[in-house]
Amino acid sequence: MPRKKPFSVKQKKKQLQDKRERKRQGFQDGVRSSSNSRSGSHDRREEHTDTSDSESFSLQVRKLNQQPQVRKPGEQGYDPNRYRLHFGRESKEEIERRKKIAREKILEPVPEEETEVDIDDVYKPGSVLDFPKRPPWSYEMTKDQLLAREEKCFREYLENIYSTFQPSQLSYFEHNLETWRQLWRVLEMSDIVLLITDVRHPIIHFSPALYDFVTKDMKRNLILVLNKIDLAPPALVVAWKHYFKNRFPEVHVVCFTSYPQQSQDPSAVFKKRRKRRKGWSTAVGPDQLLSACESIVAGRVDLSSWREKIERDTAIAQHTLEDSEDSEEEDEIPAVLVEHQTDVAMEAGGFTQEIYKDGILTIGCVGFPNVGKSSLINGLVGHKVVSVSPTPGHTKYFQTYFLTPTVKLCDCPGLIFPSLVDRKQQILAGIYPVSQIQEPYTSVGYLANRIPIQALLKLQHPDAEHGKPEPPWCAWDVCEAWAEKRGYKTSRGARNDVYRAANSLLRLAVDGRLCACLRPPGYTANKAMWEHHPEAAEIAALQEAHQRNKHSSGEEDEAEDDEDDEISSSGEEEDEEKDRDADEEGEEEEDPLSAPKVGPSQPAPSRKGKPLAGRNLFALLGEDEC
Template sequence: MPPRSKVNSSLGKAIIRKRFEGKRRPTDRDTELHTTDMDDGPSWTKLQSITQQGDLEEFLHTAELAGTEFTAERQNIKIIAANDQAVNPYLLTATEEAATLQKHREHGDMLRVPRRPLWDATTTAGELHRAERESFMAWRRELALLQEQEGLLLTPFERNLEVWRQLWRVLERSHLVVQIVDARNPLLFRSRDLTAYVAEIDARKRSLLLINKADMLSDAQRGAWADYLDGQGIAYLFFSAKESNARLEEEREREAAARLAQEMALHTAGEDALDGLQDLDALRAREQQHHVRRDHEREAAEAAAAAAAFDASVRAVALSAADLRTRVLQPAELVSILMRECPEIADEHSHGRLMIGLVGYPNVGKSSTINALVGSKKVNVGAMPGKTKHFQTIHLTESVVLCDCPGLVFPTFATTQADMVCNGVLPIDQLREFTGPAGLVARRIPRWALEAIYGIEVRVRPLEEGGSGVPTAEELLTAYAAARGMFKGGEGNPDEARAARVLLKDYVAGKLLYCHAPPTWPTGQAQDFNADHYTRQAVAGRTRHLVEDADGAGFSVRHAASDRNNVKRAIATGGSARVDALDARFFTTGAALAQAQRGAGAHRVTQGRGFAQMQVAVAARSHVGDEGEGRVVGAVEAARLAARAQQAQLAGGKKAHKKKRPGKQRSGQGVYEDMF
């Protein structure tokens, strides 16, 4: 036994007790602390977005929101188990999907936004904090009951109360609340109850839907969505932050090139003038100072000119209702329409300005929209949810202020986990089950378009063998992985999981473009809604693998990435096909099958001393190789095996027992030896 440590083991505990002496966690009865003064951890962790929680994490978080100890309130807390459908990796049939969507429409009014409790000047900070937590707990309880009782699947939604507090502040300050959604699936990212909540706060406030990434929609698709939104009485606008920022970047590059040429000319003229002078260093330093001052003056002048030009372009916008119906607006046009739609409300926050609040899911392009409107990068753009931690105010013009809310995930209905992955709600890098999302991509994107975009050949099961002509997830992923050299280490099979991550990221980014149709679109004709995106001419403009025929009559797909022999062999023997090929080669080959039958018939079993002995009486045996193929043993090796068996029989089955060397006796050994 090792010697006991001389260090006092209670020293560390004493230090910890001393450190937290006199400190305790605030309770509901504490009224002297404000919300931001609560000791809930470091300030940077308070606004961390929380959209997914396990049963234990949700249990502990609910107990923390209740403000009581677990031992006192555990009987009032119920762990909501995940619905079986939430973890179902398979896809729904057309009938099941139609029934699920109908159920979503029936219960759409139950998806509410958490309300901030009423308060006035007499409400203390502690009372407001306690009321907010109780209201938030009641809201989460309603959603949990909705999932449990109705069997509905909800997308991950924001579970951090601090993030919802940021939304409450933005709604209270803003006169016009703009919801920014993704044009590929607007209804998924729109919160219907948010419009009602804005009207509850102040009947004078208005709401508007900004459909971003509208460049991904064709004219016919924008017309279909305009018909639906007009029928529902929803105010909307189409916008593309990506195209606007691209144009701004091109203008900056042209201005930078012109400025560089001008500076080079001035520099050359200055060098010529300085030739022959004595104090060159002092003159160069003075010239550098003048150069810096001129740069600042020029930048200030350019900023003032750009602001004046932008204000002039905003005032010059004159678009009718018919023009706004399907038009993808320019930044100046969008600002003009927002100013026209924003009501003038005098309050303590506005100071005579129009306050426009921007709300939306992460990654729908909210910050990019602000950058396009401002014309300079004043808002950080990030692909991860939660890039904007607190609401920000950006002065757009002298009379318009933008109020940016952190990206917030509202609760929304979903059909399957695979659908949430394809819509960008669930992170792809943390994906474990990939066959469902990959199967959706294979359903939605035509097979020939997948082959043309990636230059691969996707082999599908023939119709006479039960195939449908649509690739399965395994067929698509195997073809892509083999063509890109993605193989599993040690096995040599195509790495389908790695291929799935690449394809799904391309789908979410819009390289594999699919747009959802409005609910009024005829059922079963979703592929017709995307027909304009997958004409031969449209795809040929986006890839080099779809080339026009020599006679100009059509297009053909080049499978350059799948024409190599090793790729064909990997696809042919990938997955279960490899096992089937080995079985067929072993059991159906005439020579191997006959040899196995001959070897089985020649074996005879004799009774030995305490065990059955098998003697080989043939000159050749059939063995199985490392990969399952039949292997025939020659006569020499068979004779050697027979001689070994004969020697074992003559030995009489005796075993040489090695006597155990005496050594140190351990505890318990003597007891077991006496038992036997």
């Protein structure tokens, strides 16, 4: 047998690149040839071009959260990347400019008044910052004709936005038509629309265009859920509640939390909680949501089974608290009927004026990624029925859950509406996968300007000298100091892994362990009034009871020896996602400033202890530091 001709490592690398390109090209060809035109139209990266207009419209889109393909190219079936997050692509020049700012701009504390945001400044009511609506159709149209019309209208929708605003002015927002189609179907099915927001920054998550469409065009009721109230001071929760009631009189506001309580002690940022399955039954807010639905339904649907379920879950939770903590026996959990919506259910069905069909109340849960839609459903059901994750875009398609025989819940994938909010604020709100952020440093600086990260985490300036005044901080210094404290080192050269440290800080902010809240207009001037408001005491009591129940049910703090377990999502998996994304974009060389290799890190010192049960731990930081 003749010997194989040897070749260099460079040739081998080129061979592997060609192999990956052939596999990728084969997958795209298979998608294009499949009968599902909706999947093929957005699965490949190309410019959106409207050939019917005299001026062509082109837009570069960055697709996130690539999932492995389980079927062969050309084979029909479910496409796991059909509902990927699609955001406008940022230029390399813009990314490099922000990196330079992170190294040079000195951090300056932002006054509390500047954290007050009005919704008119974010969404500009009456402007083109709307959301795409389903175009008119008729039963005489074929499926392909309807899909082509929807795609054309969506291109016109994007063109209107980008012809009015510069890309640098706009926030991240969804460019995937497939995900918007999910919203259309959920709105058509729902009798009541549940808009879930994060109480730390609800102004970002509340689209006035959606409110107007639901209340005026659809003639439906909208309930605003201020979720994760454990992560904000009671006075701020009450202020946001009254702001939305006064600004949008037809909305019903409900406070809710099924978010795992995080310790607000800065010395305990390395700890996480071991959640038990029964913890979902201690959610705060199901009774408020039931009362709001009862006032809307006005007896047209029998909701007594829902109230009985809440009373039964409360009794079970109370019984669990009285049992021995060492008991590991699981009570029988009632099954929940789950309907996975297929493409057949997504066909054109048309909006109907009939509500409460067959005596069933259908509640549609919509909202931005990472606001807690899936956690809210788990809290209402009383146990886990929906997979939850801190990674945006985890819910891929909507499903329906029968809470009781007369109440049905619809879970819609998270959708980002276009606005003028700062993109750094959006990253802190968790709408962008942290592992795939190309430039995280300015977002860390944005956070450090609003809360004293250096003091909370007890960081030492990397350039500080003994006996001399501390130098001024910049965003890069904060990340480098955190990398030094946590022992994050690169595999090459053992330098401080600043990129990994920046990602770690952003995850702490998304999880609520470094808490930065937006405030409604006029909050600072009337702060004393909100602190002494009667509802503030009620919110504080709810937070305290929720905290006490969680600790009594056996949720204990545990010291973390591995940083990948400390952070909510695995760092290795997220780094692999970023590597796949970088390879997908054809980047030949890795930028050491944007994505250095993650090397072994030194474990954090073990800390053991329990936070005080029955105490509002948010007071440990203080309202001014939130």
